[in-house]
Ligand code: AMP
C-alpha cells in the first residue's frame with residue numbers, strides 16, 4: 204500500500220462552533236434535506252452507526268473529521284446504494300473484487316480500489332485508492348438510493364472511542380455536534396466492516412470485521428494476505444490502542460484458567476458462566492459476541508470498576524475480529 208503523504212499527518216485545526224438540539228428520528232426526507240445542504244448526520248448500518256456526509260463534498264468531509272476529532276491521515280469509507288455508483292468512484296474493478304461484490308454486497312465488506320481523480324483527496328487521505336462499501340441496513344440503503352452522491356460515514360463516535368451500536372450511544376457521545384440521528388434500532392452485526400484490498404493481484408485483508416475471513420476465502424478459493432497490524436504504523440486505521448474504555452483490561456485465553464477473583468463483576472467470560480455476572484456472548488456464538496462487544500466496553504466505560512478481566516473469543520469466524528477489538532481496547536495506556 205502507498206505511504207501516507209506528510210501533509211495529511213495532522214489533526215483538524217478548526218474548532219466546532221455550532222451546537223444542535225439533536226433529533227432522533229426515522230424521517231428520511233429530513234435526513235436527505237440536511238445531507239443535500241452539506242450537513243452531517245448519524246445513520247444506522249448493520250455494522251455500527253456512521254457519521255455521514257456527502258463523500259464528494261470536501262466541506263462535508265472536513266466537518267466529519269472535525270466532529271470526530273479524527274486525524275486527516277485516517278481515510279473514510281464511501282457508502283453507496285447502487286452498484287453502478289462504483290464507476291463514479293473507482294477507475295478499475297479487479298475480477299476478484301467483482302466476485303466479492305456479487306457474493307457479499309450489500310453487507311459488512313469494504314473494498315479498497317483504485318480511485319478516480321474526481322474523488323476528493325481529503326476522503327482518501329491523499330491515497331490513490333478509495334474504500335467503498337454498500338451497507339445492508341434497509342433504512343440507510345433507502346436513503347442512499349434517494350441521494351445522488353455516496354456518503355462518507357466513519358463510526359459516529361469521537362476518535363479512538365467505542366463505536367456506537369444504537370441511536371442513544373450516538374446521542375450520548377456526539378449528540379450536540381449534529382442536527383439529526385436516523386434511528387434504525389440496534390445494529391445487527393455490531394462490528395465494523397471487514398476491509399479488503401488488492402496488491403499485485405493478491406487479495407489483502409486490512410481490517411478484521413463483520414464478515415468472517417473464512418467466508419471471503421471460500422469465495423476467492425485461496426487464502427488472504429493478512430495485513431491487519433503494523434508495528435511501524437504505516438497503514439491508516441491500525442492503531443494498537445483503540446476502542447478505549449479507559450480501564451485496565453486483562454485478557455484471559457479462550458477457555459483458559461480464570462483468575463482467582465472474589466468479585467464476579469470484574470470478570471467477563473466468553474459465554475455465561477457461574478464465575479461471572481456478565482458474558483460477551485449470550486449463547487456461545489460469535490454472532491452474539493460481535494453484537495455485544497462494543498456495548499460491553501461502553502458499560503465498562505461508565506462503571507466504577509478499575510480493572511477488568513475479559514475472556515477472549517474463540518479464534519474463528521467473527522471471533523477473530525472480536526479478539527482484535529478486545530486487544531486494542533486492552534492495549535496499555
Ligand atoms: P472507519 O474507521 O470504519 O471509517 O474505516 C476507515 C478505515 O478504512 C481506515 O482506518 C482504513 O483502515 C481503511 N481505509 C479507508 N480508506 C482507505 C484507503 N483509501 N486505503 C486503505 N485503507 C483505507
Ligand code: MG
Nearest residue numbers: 357358366395
Ligand atoms: Mg471507527
